[in-house]
Amino acid sequence: MKNSSQFKAPTTPWFAVRKELSAKRRSLLIAASFILPILLWSIVSYTPFIWHPDIKLEISADRENVTTVFTAGNHLSKEYFPGFVEAVEAENSEILAARASGESTTSGFRARRANLKILRHMAPVAIANGWLTREEAEDDSQLYQVWQGVAEGTLVGSKVKLSDQNIALIKRNWELLSAKSPTFVSKSLPETPLEKLVPQGRPANPVYLPAPHEVVIQGYHDFTQETDPDKPSMWQRYKHSLRIVFFGFMLSALVGVPIGILCGTFDFFSKLFEPFIDFFRYMPAPAFSTLLVAVFLAHDAPKIALVFLGTFFQMVLVVSNTTRQLDASLIEAAQTLGAKTFTMIRRVIIPGITPNLYNDMRILLGWSWTWLVIAELIGVKSGLTEFIETQGRWRNFDSVFPIIIMIGVTGFVTDQILASLRKYFFPWTPESSEKKHGFIGRFVLWMLDRKVYDTPKNGKA
Amino acid sequence: MSDIIELPSYKEQSDSVRARFADIYQRPIKLEVKDVSKSFNTAKGQIDVLSPISFNVHRREFISVIGPSGCGKSTLIRMLAGLETVSGGQFLLDGKEASGPGADRGMVFQGYTLFPWLTVKKNVMFGLEVNGHSGTSVEQEAMQWIELVGLGHAAESYPSQLSGGMKQRVAIARALANQPQILFMDEPFGALDPHTRSQMQSHLLQIWHNVDVTIMFVTHDLDEAIYLSDRILVLKANPGEIQEFIEVPVPRPRTPEQMLSPEFLATKQRLEELIHPKEHTSTQDLPIVRMTSVNDNVE
Numbered sequence: 001m002k003n004s005s006q007f008k009a010p011t012t013p014w015f016a017v018r019k020e021l022s023a024k025r026r027s028l029l030i031a032a033s034f035i036l037p038i039l040l041w042s043i044v045s046y047t048p049f050i051w052h053p054d055i056k057l058e059i060s061a062d063r064e065n066v067t068t069v070f071t072a073g074n075h076l077s078k079e080y081f082p083g084f085v086e087a088v089e090a091e092n093s094e095i096l097a098a099r100a101s102g103e104s105t106t107s108g109f110r111a112r113r114a115n116l117k118i119l120r121h122m123a124p125v126a127i128a129n130g131w132l133t134r135e136e137a138e139d140d141s142q143l144y145q146v147w148q149g150v151a152e153g154t155l156v157g158s159k160v161k162l163s164d165q166n167i168a169l170i171k172r173n174w175e176l177l178s179a180k181s182p183t184f185v186s187k188s189l190p191e192t193p194l195e196k197l198v199p200q201g202r203p204a205n206p207v208y209l210p211a212p213h214e215v216v217i218q219g220y221h222d223f224t225q226e227t228d229p230d231k232p233s234m235w236q237r238y239k240h241s242l243r244i245v246f247f248g249f250m251l252s253a254l255v256g257v258p259i260g261i262l263c264g265t266f267d268f269f270s271k272l273f274e275p276f277i278d279f280f281r282y283m284p285a286p287a288f289s290t291l292l293v294a295v296f297l298a299h300d301a302p303k304i305a306l307v308f309l310g311t312f313f314q315m316v317l318v319v320s321n322t323t324r325q326l327d328a329s330l331i332e333a334a335q336t337l338g339a340k341t342f343t344m345i346r347r348v349i350i351p352g353i354t355p356n357l358y359n360d361m362r363i364l365l366g367w368s369w370t371w372l373v374i375a376e377l378i379g380v381k382s383g384l385t386e387f388i389e390t391q392g393r394w395r396n397f398d399s400v401f402p403i404i405i406m407i408g409v410t411g412f413v414t415d416q417i418l419a420s421l422r423k424y425f426f427p428w429t430p431e432s433s434e435k436k437h438g439f440i441g442r443f444v445l446w447m448l449d450r451k452v453y454d455t456p457k458n459g460k461a
Numbered sequence: 462m463s464d465i466i467e468l469p470s471y472k473e474q475s476d477s478v479r480a481r482f483a484d485i486y487q488r489p490i491k492l493e494v495k496d497v498s499k500s501f502n503t504a505k506g507q508i509d510v511l512s513p514i515s516f517n518v519h520r521r522e523f524i525s526v527i528g529p530s531g532c533g534k535s536t537l538i539r540m541l542a543g544l545e546t547v548s549g550g551q552f553l554l555d556g557k558e559a560s561g562p563g564a565d566r567g568m569v570f571q572g573y574t575l576f577p578w579l580t581v582k583k584n585v586m587f588g589l590e591v592n593g594h595s596g597t598s599v600e601q602e603a604m605q606w607i608e609l610v611g612l613g614h615a616a617e618s619y620p621s622q623l624s625g626g627m628k629q630r631v632a633i634a635r636a637l638a639n640q641p642q643i644l645f646m647d648e649p650f651g652a653l654d655p656h657t658r659s660q661m662q663s664h665l666l667q668i669w670h671n672v673d674v675t676i677m678f679v680t681h682d683l684d685e686a687i688y689l690s691d692r693i694l695v696l697k698a699n700p701g702e703i704q705e706f707i708e709v710p711v712p713r714p715r716t717p718e719q720m721l722s723p724e725f726l727a728t729k730q731r732l733e734e735l736i737h738p739k740e741h742t743s744t745q746d747l748p749i750v751r752m753t754s755v756n757d758n759v760e
Contacts (some may be wrong), residue, residue: 171754332570333568333632335543336563337564337592426578428579
């Protein structure tokens, strides 16, 4: 490397008190602030020795005289799992012992049904390894062929690797099965009890922490799948939720902003409205949910009313405060120029507070999203929250996460778009000429074609 | 202060100056202040900010109001502009009692009070529009006022793009656009740097020369008061009352060079006497504490 004599601007060190970092370092950190949490999530999910307290079943088994039923995909604690395996093994050796001594515990129809159940425990393995689709796996004759394939060694698991113990067991079972019939005939299943597949599983995070890829796959599935016509699709749910936030917020702004401006302008309205509002806002909006359902009945109206109730009172107080913060000397200047009350509100107060009002509205819009989740649970459950609620009950957290993330992304993106549009609405604010475009700002500009918004500068004519 | 050079009395006026004042007093009275006072009621009782004061201002006169802090000079001018209520007395504008703020009395504030969401041109048009004028003539008229303060090139700029001096020039244009009977200025150049400030002073005199307007100007800068004014109203604090109404003996047209003339210095000496009377802030009284070692003597 040659010594370059060119002047190089000193870069701000990473930790400089109240100094802005270089643009490159800032972008790097902004990217990192999103990548780090995802990285942490991935590390926890994909490193088997970090926080994997559970075993996720790949193959399950039914136990004799035990009512708790586990199916593939269920989580068992690491402490419980060996006991489960041992119990199934013990039952298998009893079966083998009974077979050896020639006594038959069950017979006929019941024996065949028990054996069919054992056959069907292969289904999750067949689906996971891609041997059968979900629909095909419900067909017993197809499963029968899977047993044959595994026993003859033509099917080898890639995703779910069958243990040697299970392969040996499958071979022994297949001898019995194929002796009766090479293809599936429900009447000609052997009556001799088959050995049960020994439970298999792999270490897993707790059930409430699905891995990133599971969330992505499940999210894609939930958003693209055909649902039955009685139930709304995910996009319909999304639109429904957006509608409730939008109407709740708009109604609240329609009433709240004028009242807020009046309170900030006239002490009369301030003293008339604000004390009660100040008191009312301490009553949590969800506490009114049953009342709202009684008044507005079960569908969207009480939900919109709840979002309204949650944002309205804050809005009046925030807007009146913003109004009061308008520089009093602007009002005095307008007075000495001859502006009277109404002109003052229309031509000085309203234009003067709009930039701050715009920011207030952004923050309050964020709040109305929080109320949405509660709003959708009252009356007839609806929208994205209903989906979260149902899936959460079934412990399908890989379905829950995409929705939570989507609500977050919607709020964040809306806010960023509004923030970057601010400079076009208020070109006169000092910060609009200082700030550079952020990532989303540049994206929006690119989408809108910025020429439309570039006003000609004739300042130096 | 003046042991070195013998100054004339500030009351000595040259013939031309005397003739000018005779002419001023011939003019009609623009503003008549009669026993105007201001007091506040507080928990501790009534506080008199301004005892009843009376004076007259003639048409196209330039009056400065000066005094120590707390003498109520800003309060006086804010009352006259209608921004504060009068506790007692009354004031007449062209012989008619005025109350509340109105377009007949313009005001320029110390802080920058341009409407930041309006361009320079729209700011100047504001007064015309709220007083019921509209159409293209308003725009033309506004442009004339902007040209008058020398900012024709910045008509489409927003206030945030202007320097402090430019902002105050726009504020003057905006106030003048209403063609007020009298223009009140409350330390309008107080926030400007010394260079811009002296530019603005010359500029203001020029504007005043070209426009039919009477000006009342509050300041705490003695040079500024003398340089600009015909007469200086000197107030005294606690409670505020008139100490003296000084006729400035410096002839017009004024130039910055006059600041070293005997009349100017004599007036300044008088103002110093009135505003800072025999203050005990001599450094001799301070204890001598040396925090660091001092080897060489600066004196």
